[in-house]
Amino acid sequence: MNIRSKLPNTGTTIFTVMSKMAQEFEAINLSQGFPGFGADPNLLNLVEKYTSAGYNQYAPMSGIEALRMNLAKKTAHCYGYLPDYEDEVTITSGATEALFASICAVLRPGDEALILEPAYDSYEAAIILNGGVPIHIPLNKEDFSVDWERVKSSISFKTKLIVINTPHNPTGYVWSEKDMQSLKEIIRDRNIFVVSDEVYEHIIFDGRKHLSLMGDEELREKSFVCGSFGKTFHVTGWKVGYCIAPKELTVEFRKIHQFLTFSTVTPIQYALAEYMENPKHYLAIPTFYEKKRNLFLEGLKKTELKFSATQGSFFQTVSYGHLSQKGDKQLAEDMCKELKVACIPVSSFYHDSTDNQFIRFCFAKEEQELEEALHRLLRLEEIL
Numbered sequence: 001m002n003i004r005s006k007l008p009n010t011g012t013t014i015f016t017v018m019s020k021m022a023q024e025f026e027a028i029n030l031s032q033g034f035p036g037f038g039a040d041p042n043l044l045n046l047v048e049k050y051t052s053a054g055y056n057q058y059a060p061m062s063g064i065e066a067l068r069m070n071l072a073k074k075t076a077h078c079y080g081y082l083p084d085y086e087d088e089v090t091i092t093s094g095a096t097e098a099l100f101a102s103i104c105a106v107l108r109p110g111d112e113a114l115i116l117e118p119a120y121d122s123y124e125a126a127i128i129l130n131g132g133v134p135i136h137i138p139l140n141k142e143d144f145s146v147d148w149e150r151v152k153s154s155i156s157f158k159t160k161l162i163v164i165n166t167p168h169n170p171t172g173y174v175w176s177e178k179d180m181q182s183l184k185e186i187i188r189d190r191n192i193f194v195v196s197d198e199v200y201e202h203i204i205f206d207g208r209k210h211l212s213l214m215g216d217e218e219l220r221e222k223s224f225v226c227g228s229f230g231k232t233f234h235v236t237g238w239k240v241g242y243c244i245a246p247k248e249l250t251v252e253f254r255k256i257h258q259f260l261t262f263s264t265v266t267p268i269q270y271a272l273a274e275y276m277e278n279p280k281h282y283l284a285i286p287t288f289y290e291k292k293r294n295l296f297l298e299g300l301k302k303t304e305l306k307f308s309a310t311q312g313s314f315f316q317t318v319s320y321g322h323l324s325q326k327g328d329k330q331l332a333e334d335m336c337k338e339l340k341v342a343c344i345p346v347s348s349f350y351h352d353s354t355d356n357q358f359i360r361f362c363f364a365k366e367e368q369e370l371e372e373a374l375h376r377l378l379r380l381e382e383i384l
Contacts, residue, residue: 006128006129007125007128007129010125013121013348014121014344014345014348015031015032015033015344016032018031018336018342018343018344019031021342022336022342025337025340026340027335027336027337027341028341028342028365028369028373028376029342030341030342030361030362030363030373031332031342031343031344031360031361031362032344032362033236033315033364034236034237034362034364035234035314035364035365036364036365036369037234037364037366038234039233039234040233040234040275040281043235043275046270046271046274046275047267047268047271049271050267050268050271051267055267055270056266056267057266058262058263058266059091059264059265059266059269060263061254061257061258061262061263062089062090062254063089063091063263063269064091064266064269064270065085066269066270066274067270067272067273068085068089068091069085070273070277071085071091071242071244071276072084072085072088072089072244074276077279078201078210078212079214079215080215081214081215081217081220083214083244084247087247088245088246088247088250089242089244089250090242090244090245090250090254090257091240091241091242091264091269092226092240092241092242092243092257092261092264093239093240093241093260093261093264094228094230094239094240094241095197095199095226095227095228095230095231095241095242096122096241097239097241097257097260097261098224098226098227098241098242098243099122099123099126099195099226100126100129100256100260101243101256101257101260102195102224102226102243102245102253103123103126103127103130103161103163103195104126104129104130104256105224105252105253105255105256106160106161106193106249106252107127107131107132107160108130108132108160109131109132110131110132110133111131111132111133111158111159111160111161112132112133112134112135112158112159112161113127113132113133113134113135113159113160113161113162113163114135114137114151114154114155114159114161114162114163115127115134115135115136115137115163115351116137116138116139116146116163116164116165117136117137117138117139117351117354118139118144118171118346118349118350118354119136119163119165119349119350120197120349121349123163123195123197124351127161132160132161133158134351135154135159136350136351136352137150137154138150138350138354139171139173141356143173143308144168144171144317145173146179148179148182151182151186152186155190159190159192160193161192161193161194162183162187162192162194163194163195163197164183164195164196164197165198166179166196166197166198166210166211166312167200167203167204167311167312167313168312168313169197169199169200169313169315170315170344170346170360171317172310172311172313172315172316172317173311174204174210174211174311175211176211179211180211180213180216180219183219184216184218184219187219187222193223193224193249194213194219194222194223194224195224195226196212196213196223196225196226197226198210198212198213198225198226198227199227199231199241200231200312200314201227201232202282202283202285202286203231203232203285203289203312203313203314204286204311204312205286205293205309205312206290206309206311208311208312210312212225213225220246221246223245223249224243224244224245224253225244225245226241226242226243227241227242227243227244228240228241228242229241229272232282232285233272233275233281233282234364238265239264239265240264240265240268240269240272243257289314289363289364292314292363292364292365292367292370293309293314293316293363295363295367295370295371296363296370296374297309297316299370299371299374299375299377300318300374302374302378303374303378303380304320304322304380304381305318305319305377305380306318306322307319314362314363314364315360315361315362315363316360316361316363317346317358317359317360317361318358318359318360319356319357319358320358320359320380320384321356321357323380324357324384325357326357326384327345327347327355328345328346328347328357328359329345329355331345331384332344332359335359335380335383338382338383339376339377339379339380339382339383340376341373341376341377343359343360344359344362345358345359345360346358346359346360
């Protein structure tokens, strides 16, 4: 058979590649973004409770009422806006599904969508699969902030969508009030929508506040805000996410969602709904991860790598260009094979594999594992 691929330039993601290498070479896996520790036993007990009680059939397409209601309450508590849980909140099978359905809801063939690079790879794939044209805009090299003048100059009459991500993967940059204001000015009086990837909303450091688009009256009118229970509660394998958007956008979003997954695993929705009744379960997340970040940074200071402390997410990006001109993908492979530490080459987050000689580590691991990885990184100069 002759199949004409819709994604002819897409292969296996770098996350899968590096995790497989980590397993093959028995390396400490600081590459793929998943926690290396278990969830709160109280949450796991709740899953058992609802599974045993028979909550094992299809959930409502939009998600069970209790989870949508408690998510709306959390949004009000954190960002000052109470969405209508009936018409504005949808539970999805992971944030990636929420991102895809959001993009699919507004893009038509030929529409342009702006992506700020480096970027999570699912954005471009979703745009292309829906007939859109991705427009890539590099972030500033110095601190990975947004080059707003470049964003403005990239707007055309075909621009329909901007995809944003804060806290940012892979760089950890966190949007400021200035960023929010710049975005408002750009889309004001234009028929441009925003898909906001906020999966790391609660993993934020040094007293910063996450500025969700839900907290801004003007921006939320044109935005799909996508989040992840898996990232927040250390259960990425459950693949439970959500999308919050105005009623008019949610109507279109749900048209897509119902034919992608229809509904999301039922007993876990009930477990999450009850677990979220205690706000401490998500308000304590920043302190939990900041301790791990600080431990990792102290260890990195003993190496020759250059870095600025990540502002959010559970990733730390480091630069090695002052030490070697080796490509980042080659270095990642050599580190995995020789040092037994797996990382992600940041060039994988660019559509054209731009290599600025940065690599990314995930520090969402047990402290003992982080300490051993840091000890191994002291031998980095041997492979540069």
